[in-house]
Amino acid sequence: MKRQEPMSRKRFLMTWVKRLSAVAAFVTAIACLWLVGFLAFVNGMQRQANPAIKADGIVVLTGGDARLSEAMNLLAQERGKRLLISGVDPVATDGDVKSLLADPNGLFECCVDLGRSATDTISNAEEASAWAGEHGYSSLIVVTANYHMPRSLLEFERAMPDVEIIAFPIQSDSVPVDGWWRRNGTRKFLASEFNKFVLAFVRARFLAAF
Numbered sequence: 238m239k240r241q242e243p244m245s246r247k248r249f250l251m252t253w254v255k256r257l258s259a260v261a262a263f264v265t266a267i268a269c270l271w272l273v274g275f276l277a278f279v280n281g282m283q284r285q286a287n288p289a290i291k292a293d294g295i296v297v298l299t300g301g302d303a304r305l306s307e308a309m310n311l312l313a314q315e316r317g318k319r320l321l322i323s324g325v326d327p328v329a330t331d332g333d334v335k336s337l338l339a340d341p342n343g344l345f346e347c348c349v350d351l352g353r354s355a356t357d358t359i360s361n362a363e364e365a366s367a368w369a370g371e372h373g374y375s376s377l378i379v380v381t382a383n384y385h386m387p388r389s390l391l392e393f394e395r396a397m398p399d400v401e402i403i404a405f406p407i408q409s410d411s412v413p414v415d416g417w418w419r420r421n422g423t424r425k426f427l428a429s430e431f432n433k434f435v436l437a438f439v440r441a442r443f444l445a446a447f
Contacts, residue, residue, distance in 0.1 A: 286405040293374035296365045298381040299324040308380045324355040362396035376401040388434045
């Protein structure tokens with residue numbers, strides 16, 4: 238029995254080596270899939286919006302990146318009938334929001350609605366869905382940052398499967414996509430946004446299955 242003991246130990250070690258190798262191979266495969274997906278995500282981002290787009294309504298998600306001014310320009314150009322600013326801080330007054338907008342045509346009073354219930358991209362989509370239903374809109378232009386657009390489209394299309402969603406991505410000065418690999422902060426931010434997109438994609442697929 239004692240002579241067989243080294244062989245048993247050898248088999249034990251070999252078994253664990255195989256298991257660890259399998260785990261390492263699995264982790265490597267997941268990492269490679271993530272990297273390929275991440276590169277496709279970044280390279281697939283729209284760098285410029287189509288200026289000729291038109292829809293029933295316009296929705297802009299609050300944030301930086303000149304989103305509000307671009308959305309107001311679309312409204313002034315009659316690219317949509319009304320504009321919803323989604324995710325407005327509940328404590329902000331109409332005057333606070335108006336002061337942020339260039340509105341030479343006086344469109345704020347007649348054609349701009351403020352959505353104050355949204356706190357994230359999912360609730361942005363839900364808020365926009367209720368607004369589109371209230372006005373009977375079948376197409377919407379969505380204005381947000383280009384890095385945020387893939388996840389926004391996913392949530393909007395899930396919330397409104399019968400409404401045409403048209404992207405109007407805004408180039409972000411704080412998160413420049415061109416040459417992103419040269420900036421550590423940009424790499425980390427885009428990786429985080431990709432992870433959020435993957436989670437949203439999985440959630441949307443899971444909900445669609447039930």
